[in-house]
Amino acid sequence: GQQVMQIPQYQHVQEGEDFTTYCNSSTTLSNIQWYKQRPGGHPVFLIQLVKSGEVKKQKRLTFQFGEAKKNSSLHITATQTTDVGTYFCAGPMDSNYQLIWGAGTKLIIKP
Amino acid sequence: KAGVTQTPRYLIKTRGQQVTLSCSPISGHRSVSWYQQTPGQGLQFLFEYFSETQRNKGNFPGRFSGRQFSNSRSEMNVSTLELGDSALYLCASSSGLAGGQSSYNEQFFGPGTRLTVL
Numbered sequence: 105g106q107q108v109m110q111i112p113q114y115q116h117v118q119e120g121e122d123f124t125t126y127c128n129s130s131t132t133l134s135n136i137q138w139y140k141q142r143p144g145g146h147p148v149f150l151i152q153l154v155k156s157g158e159v160k161k162q163k164r165l166t167f168q169f170g171e172a173k174k175n176s177s178l179h180i181t182a183t184q185t186t187d188v189g190t191y192f193c194a195g196p197m198d199s200n201y202q203l204i205w206g207a208g209t210k211l212i213i214k215p
Numbered sequence: 216k217a218g219v220t221q222t223p224r225y226l227i228k229t230r231g232q233q234v235t236l237s238c239s240p241i242s243g244h245r246s247v248s249w250y251q252q253t254p255g256q257g258l259q260f261l262f263e264y265f266s267e268t269q270r271n272k273g274n275f276p277g278r279f280s281g282r283q284f285s286n287s288r289s290e291m292n293v294s295t296l297e298l299g300d301s302a303l304y305l306c307a308s309s310s311g312l313a314g315g316q317s318s319y320n321e322q323f324f325g326p327g328t329r330l331t332v333l
Contacts, residue, residue, distance in 0.1 A: 146305055146325065146327055147322075149321040202248075203248075203260070205257055205258045208258075
């Protein structure tokens with residue numbers, strides 16, 4: 105069936121280092137969404153990418169959608185403690201409105 | 216605009232009991248999706264309701280059921296609770312209407328109901 109794979113599962117970084125999470129879909133996606141879930145919180149929508157090769161920036165966060173619309177990435181430059189949480193990608197199934205979610209990447213700042 | 220509300224926020228039940236969780240979506244949203252999240256796990260899709268009809272369903276046993284009312288509020292029911300049902304149950308609302316073939320409406324999540332089964 106249609107799947108969205110997300111790696112890595114965890115990433116430990118020193119504050120100030122960069123962070124990247126990747127999503128790969130088994131099929132072409134019409135769009136991809138990114139969400140952030142803080143510890144103890146609920147997922148919050150960050151952004152949606154729709155166009156092939158699209159790149160969007162939100163301050164230190166850079167989101168990319170692959171040319172083939174089968175992969176996407178989120179890159180955070182110079183991480184801060186406020187970036188801690190789990191980042192999820194999600195894309196719609198071909199046949200209906202259901203979103204398929206990646207397993208998430210947990211960003212951990214080393215003490 | 217008020218956000219998505221879920222009640223109760225915390226619930227403790229024993230095995231074999233049943234439970235009903237409630238979700239009130241953002242005003243004007245017609246779609247409510249339910250997810251189960253366990254520690255270290257991603258979001259497992261349960262089902263989605265749109266205009267009182269179940270539009271999509273995940274791979275959960277029949278003990279998990281839901282419904283949606285005419286005001287878009289939704290309830291989820293779990294019967295014959297098992298220890299493995301302990302989880303955070305999240306609902307998310309959206310307009311549910313795709314804006315053309317290449318877009319999909321963002322989902323707004325509620326704070327969740329944390330269910331503990333003893």
